[in-house]
Amino acid sequence: MEFASQDRSLLKLYLLGSLASESRQEFEQSLMVNPQAYEELEAAEDDLVDEYLAGVLSAEEKTQFEQNFLVTPERQQTLRFARTLRHYVHQESLPEPAPTASFWAGWGSSRPTMRIATAFAVLLIVVAGLWFYRTRTTVPLSVAELTLNLNVSNNRADPVAVTRIKLGPQAGLLRITLNLPPNLNPASRYRAELDTTEGAQRTLETSRRDAQSVLVDIPANQLPPGQYALKLYSIGEAGNEQRVGSSFFTVER
Amino acid sequence: MLNDAYSRSEIVAPMKKQWEISQEDFDRLLDWLDSDRDTAGRKYEAIRQRLIKIFTCRGCSEAEDLADETINRVTVKLQEISETYSGDPALYFYGVAQKIHLEYLRQMRPRPTPPPPVVEPEVDEQEYECLDQCLNRLPGDNRRLVLEYYQDIKRAKIDHRRRLAEQLGIAVNALRIRAHRIRSQLQRCVTGCLEQKTVN
Numbered sequence: 313m314e315f316a317s318q319d320r321s322l323l324k325l326y327l328l329g330s331l332a333s334e335s336r337q338e339f340e341q342s343l344m345v346n347p348q349a350y351e352e353l354e355a356a357e358d359d360l361v362d363e364y365l366a367g368v369l370s371a372e373e374k375t376q377f378e379q380n381f382l383v384t385p386e387r388q389q390t391l392r393f394a395r396t397l398r399h400y401v402h403q404e405s406l407p408e409p410a411p412t413a414s415f416w417a418g419w420g421s422s423r424p425t426m427r428i429a430t431a432f433a434v435l436l437i438v439v440a441g442l443w444f445y446r447t448r449t450t451v452p453l454s455v456a457e458l459t460l461n462l463n464v465s466n467n468r469a470d471p472v473a474v475t476r477i478k479l480g481p482q483a484g485l486l487r488i489t490l491n492l493p494p495n496l497n498p499a500s501r502y503r504a505e506l507d508t509t510e511g512a513q514r515t516l517e518t519s520r521r522d523a524q525s526v527l528v529d530i531p532a533n534q535l536p537p538g539q540y541a542l543k544l545y546s547i548g549e550a551g552n553e554q555r556v557g558s559s560f561f562t563v564e565r
Numbered sequence: 566m567l568n569d570a571y572s573r574s575e576i577v578a579p580m581k582k583q584w585e586i587s588q589e590d591f592d593r594l595l596d597w598l599d600s601d602r603d604t605a606g607r608k609y610e611a612i613r614q615r616l617i618k619i620f621t622c623r624g625c626s627e628a629e630d631l632a633d634e635t636i637n638r639v640t641v642k643l644q645e646i647s648e649t650y651s652g653d654p655a656l657y658f659y660g661v662a663q664k665i666h667l668e669y670l671r672q673m674r675p676r677p678t679p680p681p682p683v684v685e686p687e688v689d690e691q692e693y694e695c696l697d698q699c700l701n702r703l704p705g706d707n708r709r710l711v712l713e714y715y716q717d718i719k720r721a722k723i724d725h726r727r728r729l730a731e732q733l734g735i736a737v738n739a740l741r742i743r744a745h746r747i748r749s750q751l752q753r754c755v756t757g758c759l760e761q762k763t764v765n
Contacts, residue, residue: 329624337663340619344655350615355745362715383626392692393752399688400696401715 323356328373329380361394454482456532459489462544462557474539474560483532490526490544490559499546503553504528507541535563586640594640597647598654612636612655616662623666631669635662695758699751707747714744 325331326339342349363369364377382388458477479486490504504516504526514534518526526544540563544556598612599605616635620628638661650657700708713729716722730740 326622329622341656341659343619344612344615344659345653347611350611350618351742351745353618354749355741358745358748359741380624383624384621384628387621389756390752392689393696393755396688396692396696396755397715397748397751400693400700401712404712 319352320356320359323353324360324373326353327357327360327381328376330376357390358394361391362398364391365395365398454480455485455487456480456483457487457489458561459491460542460559460561461491462493462559464493464557472560474562476562476564478564479532479535480565486530486532486535486563488528488530488542488561490528490542492524492526492544493557496546496556498523499554500549501547502526502556503545503547505543505545506530507543509539537563537565539563586637590640590643593643593647594636597643608655609636612658615655616658619659619662620666625666625669631662631665635665638665691762692755692759695755695762696751698758699754702754703747703751711744711747711751714740715748 322331322335322339326336331339339349343353360377360381364374369377382391456477456479458475460475461473463472477486502518504518506514506516516528516530519529528542539560541558541560543558545553546556547553595602595605595609598608613632613636616632617628620631625631635658639658642661646657700711703711710729710733714726716725726740727737730737733740735743
């Protein structure tokens, strides 16, 4: 009898003791001489035990499993092992539980090594949290201020001013005040664009404005040392954009 | 454990004969299985393992004794048949096992329906710890494979295993067999670990 992997249902019947006599004999002869058949049978035993534990066997199969399959202490041991493995894998694949009342029930029944590891992890999180809180609260991040005049000339030959700003380690934000040209018609909205010398561009929202200036806030951690061009565009009622001007600044650390 | 109707004294002992297997008989058996002693030893173990499996699958609670009885009978009979029998010796063992099973059935008293097996519904903490230790002793790839393979994702399990097989570049059935081998290895390790804990 040539064994094929599609004979799973046959193996299941054999293991449950409900395979017809002739088929059983044929399969057993194959089992005696074919190592693959033996390994397939053992793998099928695993599958059957898992199906029993998963509760997917029919009522009849469940009865056959309990009365015919679990005849030896070894197989009962196999069932116990499968249950433990199933539980273990389930625990491993669970997401971290939310700390609710059932946490303590689970805590009591978990393994000692798991309890120690969990306690250690919680302690580590608390210490790290305290350290972070202390760092954040004792040394507040500051806002660095920079005022720039917009260069409205389109002539590249005109000299441009490059303002330097030194951002210290505590600088959390660079607030740039962009002074608008005096004869500019006020727009309903503005958009700023930050260019780096490497060619990267980033659009920035203007956070506040009045008739003479526009404010642009840039997180300091997004400004590594280097030269930047800040361009300002006005946005008309119809959504049309018009370049207002640009300014240049260099960040130092 | 199952009830007393399955005890060894009632079922096996009346049938079991006190065979005297000499070293000479046993050597003859090994020679019959293979001219190379190591290969013969491996074949002997394989035949015994399969006989135990067959008796177990036929619902015999004393499968090991019945397998040994089969081997003893073949060994004693060997002088008569070794020259004339042609074919795989394993199949001769199977033929004898069939007869022994019939005797077993004849000698068995009507069996009461066995009670449901007493298998603790809760996971044993010691076994869990042993499993943890044994899993940690596995090579990383095998550990990952077994944990991935046995994830019980119910309906998504088939797809999950198919994807896992694809990742490993093997067929799904090859993955199944590989997972089974690691699982068997783990179970042996856990059994040894539990025995060790009992001794200590």
